[in-house]
Amino acid sequence: MDVTSQLGTFAAGLTYADLPPDVRERCRMSFLDAIGIMLGAADFAKRDGDRCLETYLEGMAPPGKATVLGYGIRTTPLMAAFANGTLMEALDCQDSNMKALMHSGSSVIPTALVLAETNPITWADLVPAIIAGYEVHTRLMLAVQPGHWYKGFQGTGTFGTCAAATTAGRLLGFDARQMTAALGISGFIMPVSNGDNQFKGYNVKPVHGGQAAMCGLSSAYMAQAGYRAGPLEGEPPRHHAALHILSDGPNLERTLAGLNETWHTRDVAYKPYPIGHFIVGVIELILDILAERRIKPDEVASVEVTTYKDAVTSTGKKYTTTQSNHVDAHLSIPYCVAVTLADGQMTSRQLLKDRLRDPKLHELASRVIVSEDPTMTKAYPNEWPARIVIRLHGDGSIERQIDKVKWSPHRTPTWAELSEKFHLMADPIIGPDRATRAIENVAKLKEGSTLASLIMTLTKK
Template sequence: MAQIAFDQPEAKGLTAKLANHAADLSFDELPDDIVSIAKCCFLDWLAVTLAAQDDPITKMLISEAKEQGGNRQATIIGDGLKTSVAQAALINGTVSHALDYDDVNLLMIGHPSVITFAAMLGPAERDGTSGRDFITAFVTGTEIGCRIGKQLMGESHYQKGWHMTGTAGTFAAAAAAGKILGLDPDTMTVAFGIAASQAAGLKANFGTMCKPLHAGKACQNGLFAASMAKRGWTSNREILECVQGFGDTQTNAFTPDLATDGLGERFLTRGMLFKYHAACYGTHAAIEAARVVRSTHGVTPDEIENVELHVPSGYFKMCNIREPRTGLEGKFSLRFTTAMGLLGEDTSSMDSYSVEKCTHPAVIAMRDRIKVVANDDLENDHAVADIILTKKNGSVVRQSGAVYEPETNQSRQWSRLTEKFNSLATPVIGADKAGQIVDNVGALQSLDDLQFISKLAVKEG
């Protein structure tokens, strides 16, 4: 038995407790809204993965996979290449995060769908997993990602520079893949230990190709952890709570009571938030505020003297690239994305995040009028922003933005995400296949397997 690093009584047996929950969760325990949210997440994940088919990241990863070769076990979404489940997890996971257009959950401070679906889909396709089991595996992974994410590791882990999608995400992927592979509680505990030794991802790489790689490696490594645990690999079964374990080395604020609060009763999957701007979620509240300044207050670009943009101080380490030079950097620039909102540019379009747009004189002129100010007195510590805009005539316009409340009307959410899916997927796979995917994902819990969806999610030609 390992030495426990923490005094809290909830720390004892924490890894096993979370692993037991992951292994034992069944579809029949899932509330109806959680099933609906899972289907929304899958549809959105397919949309953003298909939309990234022409991204250089996709082409490089597929070229590498073709050179390496591999058993034809799983499908690469969009391209249609058949390769090993490990390669598919890496590629599908990375590509789905390439546009930074995928969902988030602030209870994790990360992106649950990109670290679960790609880890699950390959083995599910290979093994003939049912839609019910696929949904259950996704919820399992999301719950574990959130509970090991912000709930256990706290803001401290994230503010140190760790990308929670890569770190806690590896545990989430191990739980999701382990569920597909049918791991029992003891084996799932071992899988968590294996996952811990691979969990990584640095925020210093935000704005580069390495950020989406964090998601792909989490999927590949989590799947590896689950697969090797099933084969009999060994690991420390108290990896979260032990001395020199994950918590001891990665955070200054270990909170096992929050990690287990409401376990099995309170579903953190309800915290899923979907993106309607193709940029880092930390920029969305400011974009929304800027759009209101333009639409409701009627402020035109020529009237603007300067803008103060107040955001939580943590955003300075997440999305405050002052002078972005590339589209990727633009997605992590509060000044650039707010300028786009004030100019009336389409922030939902991938084409808006390009070298040309970042270097356009009108965008630079507006961007340079914006000063980002750290303000930890804002009502919420995430997904909020305040704009204080001074016009050339001396008048001041104030507008707040907030995007931290999940949608509770699942019918409305499905409708909005279907529209997003069609806009992103139809140019890649055609309207007929896009429509069939929407129908099949909508009936996911009734499907015998996922193979038909995998065949549909392949670009034409």
Template sequence: MSATKNIASFTSSLRYEDLTTEVIEHLKLCLLDTLGCGFYGSKLPWSQKVIEAVKELSGDHSENGSRIFSYNEKFSPDHAALINGTLIHSFEFDDLHKSAVIHPGAEVIPVLLSLSEYLHNKGEQVTGKQFILALAVGYEVGCQVGMVTGSEQLNKGFHPSATSGVFGAAAAGAKLLGLNAEQTLHAIGIAGTQASGLMSAQYSAMAKRMNPGKSAQSGVLSALLASKNFTGITNVLEAEYGGFASTFADTSINEDEFNDLGKSYEILNVGFKPYSCCGSNHTTIDSIMEIIEEKDGPFTVDQIVKVEIESTTATKHHVGWDYEPSGTIGAQMNLAYATAVSLLDGVCSVEQYEDQRIQSNDVNQLIKKVQVVPNIDFDVFGREGRHHIKLKITFRDGSVVTKEKTHAKGSMFHPLKPEEVKRKFIHLLTTLYGKDVALNYLEDITRIDDYSDINYFLDGIHKNLVVRE
């Protein structure tokens, strides 16, 4: 066996009965959160640009295609996965595995949505339990690969959701298609050679939104190619020359890596975002919310003299760069912006990243008082503590408040309660469809494993949640 073969073996052999109730219920929350983000993302301008462009390429799939969030049009399965993955990640609100540095929902769930319809169009039925099982495989594989390589990739400037993410996407697709261990091995090998994505997209490029969608698209293509016995790189993860770990992360993977998959699940460490911005900002935002409560905030620009944030080197590189207004994407990926708008508004949700707020004078004035500096001593916290910060705010009245925090609300260390994830979902869908529809849809998702044919579930989604022709 080898590391890549271990993953293929786990993927092909895992059974629904192997999943604990805890894992199944957490996956339902992942699905709920991801679908909420996808439908909300469908209204955004950059999402519509992707849809329009892909529509020109995809051709007419009115009979046998796969559907996308909020639209009636159907697309080829790989194009539907590309679009849906982009929509899910289009507002920095989707789920996150902090240590693996991936957003598994945007990479895995689009694969399963599009392939479920692909199989239905071929006359094959996918049950709710099969869907959940493939979801478990995709999440676990993506997270496990990311755990080994994600932080190193991020430091080199790769976007792990677009690189590590392809493995989870391909594994999920292989499982749903019922591929055997050999075919699954090749699906993973085909996916690995398609991995790509650069973090420099985070400053202003709409391409940042598309990176997880590309992972999903590659996952669909990889699984379908492998089902035709097309071959991939059978040692793609551990190969010394041209392997994924050696090339993307300057590291090595042992032959026996991943040989204990299924004994415990990284799925349970996938967290949900309470704030609609990069997860590296969340420890600072949490600290600000505590200060607001303690000092009867929110505050005005004049009340604050300066804000100093010490961070890990990784956080400085990722979100601590000097901010210049460049639109929603740059604002969501920047720590100074998140700091300023949170101090002024006392909340950091979707409304804080609308154009009017981004361009407002008070936010941009306060940003000039925010300084982010790396503290190499914080790097000892490792990959799990890469969001560690120390926040110091000096107020005009002479008072100084300091907060130090390692783990944010919504992370594996301080997870959101199921009720909080559900409230987030209801809030997002209510903005488009109203609360009654949101509540009905929530109920459908919580019982997805009871469906004998997942297509009935998908039909229900698109019947009630289509707002565009």
């Protein structure tokens, strides 16, 4: 099946007018959300004393015209895409598609942003480029999941490279032939993003968003220069290419089913808290309980969390210590439950080193037991059910269950809710007035608008 060329033709030809109004607005929401996330991650790194990205850029990023948000650094589009993509993944607060198990925005939005800053690109150009990136990414992932995940690969970094290449190619004005070449190249140079570096607490984890953005943009530049590569589905007799070697055997029909008719971008979910999506429902339940009554940590005998298998295996058995970092913490159900009970909130402040050094938190987390409910596993990924039972010393207990989680496709956030999140992330680093102007700028973007005013708001004091 000729998958790569058909996806390339789709992406190269997609226009603003082709997109349903609700899909265009979903793009606006993801764009605003991503900018806030990047700014919030830069602020978090500074407050946490983490200079890894800054030090790397000081040594490796030459001067240029593209902005690293939150740092005031202007460098080449490739390096800015890398840095902003890394920021997208730093707090695990990015948008997701749980059916395809990846974060398209981590590579697509940084790529779109640097090209829109350095080229005369309008909103009418940007929207189809972003949506094309999301759609191509999702369709490729649907072909390889769940085997890709269970083999240990992380689709944000692997096929996220194809997503960024798609967005870049669309913004660089590629025809179908060039777009197909960019996709083929992206399948050749994509990072081997893996689950151990995602879930074992290594601080390199967010880099896979940056690598996907940079490699995807690089793929487009290579195609523009004349490089060519074979298709993502490979060629006979061996088919030694990304879709086959990174899966248990791809379902190629899923990449093309409903092309130009079914918009998988509608399945994008957002995160109200800076934690893994597997954990969002559990924390929503905790916060709902705390809104009704305050619970002191020393009242808690145990917390029983029941949820679906992937949530249990990836985040339910991870117990933290005072030596854990924020990567450990925001992908740990026990820690997130404990700190939310203790602090009454789940924000980036709950992930700072100073907070992680409190031994009482980890002792409370040790009282959190997470187990699978097979019925919930069957409901996933259409729903992400979770149940909690907080057992208090004595005979008291509090029980809650949720199926349709906050900001999932079943309960999409409003513009006002995403704006509130944007302020939470961006205010500490650019101030509330500039954050408000940025929100207004994104809200007012029309077909002929450029991003000049928005970029100035984000970068100029």
